[in-house]
Amino acid sequence: xxxxxxxxxxxxxxxxxxxxxxxQDNHGQExxxxxxxxxxTGEMVLVLNGRKDAYYVTTPKTCSCPSATFRPGPCxxxxxxxxxxxxxAATQESIRPKLPAFKPFDSLPSEEKAAAGVA
Ligand SMILES: [Zn+2]
Numbered sequence: 001x002x003x004x005x006x007x008x009x010x011x012x013x014x015x016x017x018x019x020x021x022x023x024q025d026n027h028g029q030e031x032x033x034x035x036x037x038x039x040x041t042g043e044m045v046l047v048l049n050g051r052k053d054a055y056y057v058t059t060p061k062t063c064s065c066p067s068a069t070f071r072p073g074p075c076x077x078x079x080x081x082x083x084x085x086x087x088x089a090a091t092q093e094s095i096r097p098k099l100p101a102f103k104p105f106d107s108l109p110s111e112e113k114a115a116a117g118v119a
Contacts, residue, residue, distance in 0.1 A: 043060055043082075
């Protein structure tokens with residue numbers, strides 16, 4: 001029986017699995033929309049695929065996308081999310097994943113309205 005998990009080759013995750021993961025990270029709050037990528041750690045990113053039905057697991061050296069499987073070297077996801085400088089800085093990155101769905105505080109539409117109008 002083959003039931004070993006091979007950590008050396010990441011496995012594409014279903015959209016639903018990633019949603020559950022984000023919900024857990026958000027203390028039980030479901031994401032309002034699924035992000036195009038979700039950084040798990042400094043060295044692992046989930047990247048939404050072209051059909052938007054699954055997430056590739058991307059690390060600086062490997063990726064679960066078809067391109068990475070059939071071609072040597074880092075695929076476009078590894079290159080995009082782990083440019084050379086970032087690979088070196090990865091260990092210094094915060095443990096908390098970034099939340100790409102969130103805009104900076106001062107650019108929220110409601111904040112702009114408040115600043116321009118009523119107050
Ligand atoms: Zn890839």
